[in-house]
Amino acid sequence: MAFVDGVDGAGKTTMIQEVAQSLPAGTAHIADPLWHYLAAVKTSTDFAAWVVSTAAIEIATALIDACAYRLADIRQHLTSIGPHGVVLVDRGPRTVVASARAHAATGTSGKTDADPDEAISRLRSAVAQILLVADCVSVELRITSYDSILPRLSDNERTNAPYVRYLMAFLQYFNADTPWPGIEPIVVDASNGVAVSLRSVQAAFRLELPPL
Template identity: 35%
Template sequence: MIIFVDGIDGSGKTTLIGHLAAALNRSGAEAVVSSPLWRYLPTIAAAEQFACWVVSTTGLDVAEALITAMIDRLDDLRDLSVAQDHVHLVDRGPKTVYASARAHAYERRTAIEPLRERLATSVRALTDVHPCVAIELGDGVEALRTALPRLTSSQTVTPGYLGYLHALATEMHTFGDWPSLPTQRLDISMSTESNCAAILESLRLPSPRNGRADVGAGVSANRRDWRT
């Protein structure tokens, strides 16, 4: 099973993934945290280089590189053994990556539409082979109210980055759920522990208290309920 964790910068994706992986591993389900997206960007060798790369690269080039990297990442996930009884946790799903690409491309958003079709094709190919869901932390613009204080307390938020954050939040809000991916939206003002429990309950995944369950058993049964 593959769980994509979506949300704007500062929404708590990395923290949620860490807690969720720990909860699953304590319960006997093997959680695997997938490689970060930057590893699929050929011009970057370390996470610390990402910000400099963005600043020194045109918005359209950044957008195209992000989508291409996500396609490569999805193809790698598709090649996973179907027999593996693992839960793969992925930081940034198709929705977040595409919204980020549109925010970077700005006035040249229409230029990345062909890549969107390729991305959608890769998502469909993946969901044909593996059960997949998306977890979204917050709802774009509303999430930014909580995320921005977190970001400003831990790093310098330049005017350019602030503009990008607003654009990303708007794109996340207006885009809706990614087609073919059942989506559960969480309240980022809730504790990480509460959100972890909500995910485990919705997917009928094992939790530290209820023991082992069939991985992904709740995906098909609850598919309609997820599209909110």
């Protein structure tokens, strides 16, 4: 299993598509996006409205729990993927927790019983369970400064002050975090462009993943 990690604008979606196309036919399996595991979000377009209408701590907890639910779902379906399959996952535990912390730090407050720390404990348990049945790596698309992300954002994103505050906090939390135990990191400088980053990932995959 390969998590593709990094902040918004780092190029996660593009990297997943490129890696999937570069792997032998039939071996790449792209996991469902995280929002599929959020009870309050029915389509991808619902996510933004949910964020602005929900207490920050509740958002953080829901995101972390969604990551755990997705891992449990993937684990149940690993036998159908085959021994040489590679599951590509957009946003691994490191990204989700950094994003959750950024939401909690910059979002609106509100009365809720949600507890991100308890959710992180549940996520750690889900990671431990998946590590029993699959080798896991994390392709970390590194961005060192907000200025590197800025050209990749839409005009609406650049002028959305709450989103910019969230993204800057997201970057800070992600870069301050450390790799999760058991998940081997493949660190890529995302500022080098997709082609260079893809070559780095392909080279690392040959070292980290079992031979086909």
